[in-house]
Amino acid sequence: MSPLLRSTARRLLVVVGLALAYFFAARLLISLSPTPSGPVTTVWLPSGIAVAALVLYGPWAAIGSFAASLAVALNMGSPLQLAVAVSLGNGCGELLCYWLVAASRKGDFSVDGVSDGPRLAAGALACGVVSATASVSMYVQYGFVPAQAYVANWLVWMGSGVSSIVLVSPLLVQLVRSRGRLLPWSRLPEYAAALCVLIAGAFLWQGPVLERGVNEPVLLLLILGQIWIAFRFSPAAVTLSNCVIAVFAVAGLVARLGEAQPASAYPFILSLQVLLTGLALIGLGLAAIVARLRASALALQEAQHALVASARDAGRAEIATNVLHNVGNVLNSVNVSAQVVVARLQNSKVQGLARAMQMMDAHRDDLPAFLTQDAKGRLLPAYLDQATKALASERDELVGELRLLERNVDHIKDVVKTQQSYAGVTTVLAPVQLREVVEDALRLAAGALEQAEVTVVREFDDVPVAALDKARIVQILVNLIRNAKHAMAHTPGARRLTLRIGCRDDKLFVTVADEGEGIPAENLTRIFAHGFTTRKDGHGFGLHGAVLAATEMGGTLTAHSDGPGRGATFTLQLPADVAVAA
Amino acid sequence: MTANRRVLVVDDMPAIHEDFRKILRPPQASPLADLEAFLFDAAPPEPPAGFEVESAFQGQEGLDKVVQARDAQRPFALAFVDMRMPPGWNGVETIERLWQADPRLQVVICTAYSDQSLDEVMERLDGKGRIRVLRKPMDAQEIYALAGTLARQWDEGRSA
Numbered sequence: 001m002s003p004l005l006r007s008t009a010r011r012l013l014v015v016v017g018l019a020l021a022y023f024f025a026a027r028l029l030i031s032l033s034p035t036p037s038g039p040v041t042t043v044w045l046p047s048g049i050a051v052a053a054l055v056l057y058g059p060w061a062a063i064g065s066f067a068a069s070l071a072v073a074l075n076m077g078s079p080l081q082l083a084v085a086v087s088l089g090n091g092c093g094e095l096l097c098y099w100l101v102a103a104s105r106k107g108d109f110s111v112d113g114v115s116d117g118p119r120l121a122a123g124a125l126a127c128g129v130v131s132a133t134a135s136v137s138m139y140v141q142y143g144f145v146p147a148q149a150y151v152a153n154w155l156v157w158m159g160s161g162v163s164s165i166v167l168v169s170p171l172l173v174q175l176v177r178s179r180g181r182l183l184p185w186s187r188l189p190e191y192a193a194a195l196c197v198l199i200a201g202a203f204l205w206q207g208p209v210l211e212r213g214v215n216e217p218v219l220l221l222l223i224l225g226q227i228w229i230a231f232r233f234s235p236a237a238v239t240l241s242n243c244v245i246a247v248f249a250v251a252g253l254v255a256r257l258g259e260a261q262p263a264s265a266y267p268f269i270l271s272l273q274v275l276l277t278g279l280a281l282i283g284l285g286l287a288a289i290v291a292r293l294r295a296s297a298l299a300l301q302e303a304q305h306a307l308v309a310s311a312r313d314a315g316r317a318e319i320a321t322n323v324l325h326n327v328g329n330v331l332n333s334v335n336v337s338a339q340v341v342v343a344r345l346q347n348s349k350v351q352g353l354a355r356a357m358q359m360m361d362a363h364r365d366d367l368p369a370f371l372t373q374d375a376k377g378r379l380l381p382a383y384l385d386q387a388t389k390a391l392a393s394e395r396d397e398l399v400g401e402l403r404l405l406e407r408n409v410d411h412i413k414d415v416v417k418t419q420q421s422y423a424g425v426t427t428v429l430a431p432v433q434l435r436e437v438v439e440d441a442l443r444l445a446a447g448a449l450e451q452a453e454v455t456v457v458r459e460f461d462d463v464p465v466a467a468l469d470k471a472r473i474v475q476i477l478v479n480l481i482r483n484a485k486h487a488m489a490h491t492p493g494a495r496r497l498t499l500r501i502g503c504r505d506d507k508l509f510v511t512v513a514d515e516g517e518g519i520p521a522e523n524l525t526r527i528f529a530h531g532f533t534t535r536k537d538g539h540g541f542g543l544h545g546a547v548l549a550a551t552e553m554g555g556t557l558t559a560h561s562d563g564p565g566r567g568a569t570f571t572l573q574l575p576a577d578v579a580v581a582a
Numbered sequence: 583m584t585a586n587r588r589v590l591v592v593d594d595m596p597a598i599h600e601d602f603r604k605i606l607r608p609p610q611a612s613p614l615a616d617l618e619a620f621l622f623d624a625a626p627p628e629p630p631a632g633f634e635v636e637s638a639f640q641g642q643e644g645l646d647k648v649v650q651a652r653d654a655q656r657p658f659a660l661a662f663v664d665m666r667m668p669p670g671w672n673g674v675e676t677i678e679r680l681w682q683a684d685p686r687l688q689v690v691i692c693t694a695y696s697d698q699s700l701d702e703v704m705e706r707l708d709g710k711g712r713i714r715v716l717r718k719p720m721d722a723q724e725i726y727a728l729a730g731t732l733a734r735q736w737d738e739g740r741s742a
Contacts, residue, residue, distance in 0.1 A: 343722075
């Protein structure tokens with residue numbers, strides 16, 4: 001089926017579905033209406049359904065609601081022009097409302113923003129005014145409603161439209177978008193309890209009792225219940241509670257009024273509509289405000305984490321810069337001194353002395369004659385004398401140069417010692433989820449792992465948030481992961497790196513396991529020694545640094561291997577100040 | 583014409599000047615060299631030709647020396663300029679001004695680290711082959727060879 005055909009079929013489905021829903025909702029309400037004549041009801045459910053459909057599927061769905069409204073009016077015996085006019089009025093009102101709450105916001109209807117409640121109310125009012133004006137005017141014109149009852153009818157008609165849109169549309173939209181999951185299952189009992197309070201309140205209230213004033217204590221139940229839900233749940237959950245209140249309040253009103261005269265029912269209905277709509281908007285507004293506060297708190301926490309991380313980086317960078325500057329320049333002199341010494345020794349007069357001795361050795365048998373009569377031999381003693389003096393001054397020069405070298409090395413030692421006193425003390429503990437830390441480490445090593453074609457297997461148990469030194473743990477883990485990668489460099493076949501997180505005896509642990517070249521038993525503790533490495537290009541500082549860092553945090557780092565070729569597992573155990581509230 | 587072996591070092595740390603002198607100055611002619619040549623039938627070794635090294639501790643001082651040398655018809659062939667020399671001009675500013683005074687001067691910029699990325703620096707200076715970069719810590723042989731190359735380049739530039 002081509003996409004065009006499919007979308008047309010889908011649209012047809014939506015239009016027909018909307019029409020059917022609209023029609024049957026209307027019929028249901030009319031049959032329940034406290035006033036047996038005229039389609040006046042407290043909450044005109046079909047309007048809410050229609051607006052929800054427009055928001056979810058688009059303005060073209062209005063065709064369905066128009067058709068259904070026409071059908072309803074005709075079904076009740078209204079003349080064709082009346083039916084058409086009323087349906088047109090309803091349709092235009094719904095489209096106007098849709099435009100106000102969704103289209104003008106580039107199509108995104110929501111209840112999560114603080115301004116969304118008032119916007120919804122404005123849209124509902126606009127729809128109510130248009131629809132009520134069109135319909136009630138037509139009814140008066142055709143004589144179905146007496147002219148003096150125009151205002152009362154208009155008010156109630158408008159109220160039924162407004163309350164329906166405010167109460168019903170948000171719930172329907174949220175239900176469809178979240179596919180029925182308005183709130184987390186774990187908190188259902190609490191929500192159900194709040195709903196029970198609301199149901200009791202709504203039904204007990206049974207709508208306003210105008211002769212004796214409004215039933216205040218019971219209303220309080222409703223208000224408290226709404227506040228409870230608004231603070232503890234999301235705006236989406238509030239849309240459901242709004243509907244629940246409305247259903248049971250209307251049910252209560254219907255139960256009480258039963259046989260009441262049409263004329264005297266209007267004030268009840270109107271006040272009920274106002275109260276229900278007001279409660280609904282208050283609930284939505286409160287929930288939106290609370291949701292925004294929560295989001296700010298979360299953003300603040302994340303900003304704090306980022307700040308701690310960058311402060312640590314800045315501190316580290318500063319140490320590095322200091323060392324670079326102080327040591328870099330001194331290293332120059334060290335370098336040069338060393339090279340000067342080497343150059344001098346290479347050209348040392350010692351070689352001349354050696355050659356002179358060779359010469360004398362060659363004339364061993366006639367040395368006196370050589371020394372007194374040979375042209376070269378005669379110069380030899382003077383040469384030996386001068387060479388000895390030259391050697392002495394060479395020695396002085398070299399000693400001077402090496403003393404300078406010593407001084408420079410001492411300077412470097414001082415710099416390093418000073419920086420050591422700054423470095424390593426900064427332990428930053430923050431409430432952290434260990435899983436995130438491991439993912440951070442994996443992200444840092446991702447490039448290297450991909451290049452080495454290593455697959456990562458994650459076996460993460462659920463662990464609580466704990467106060468941990470995130471940066472140090474990431475450092476250790478990156479080191480372990482890199483070692484594992486190198487261990488598997490020559491492994492044929494699958495290269496699997498398994499990472500496990502768990503909690504045992506109040507201690508959190510992370511294990512990094514590889515299937516590489518393994519560790520012979522005698523090396524299991526030696527691998528942590530400073531400078532120990534089995535890699536050609538290794539420097540041996542990684543594991544030593546890692547075990548030091550682990551100890552500094554109050555934890556342990558241990559290695560286990562079944563032997564060469566059987567892989568290795570490194571376990572980092574951390575003391576967990578567990579259950580630190582996030 | 584004799585080769586130009588005049589080198590200017592511009593750096594704020596005195597130790598660096600000592601280092602350059604040790605590397606670049608001509609070794610003292612050994613009085614024994616001729617004697618040895620005669621005694622051991624060896625050809626007297628060619629002493630490596632050193633350089634004449636002058637020092638400046640700030641950019642401004644360096645500029646003054648270059649101007650002086652140029653006016654005295656004894657210009658510098660090359661200059662080693664450090665990147666950071668507080669409180670005065672930094673390396674880039676110094677080199678720009680040196681080239682304004684003597685455009686034929688070959689320059690080596692010495693840097694341990696810098697706050698401007700090296701590419702930006704090179705772009706700003708637009709060396710036209712007159713500039714090289716040297717990272718600290720420096721290697722004596724590398725510096726000696728570099729000085730020789732640049733001095734030769736200066737000579738060729740003069741004859742071109």
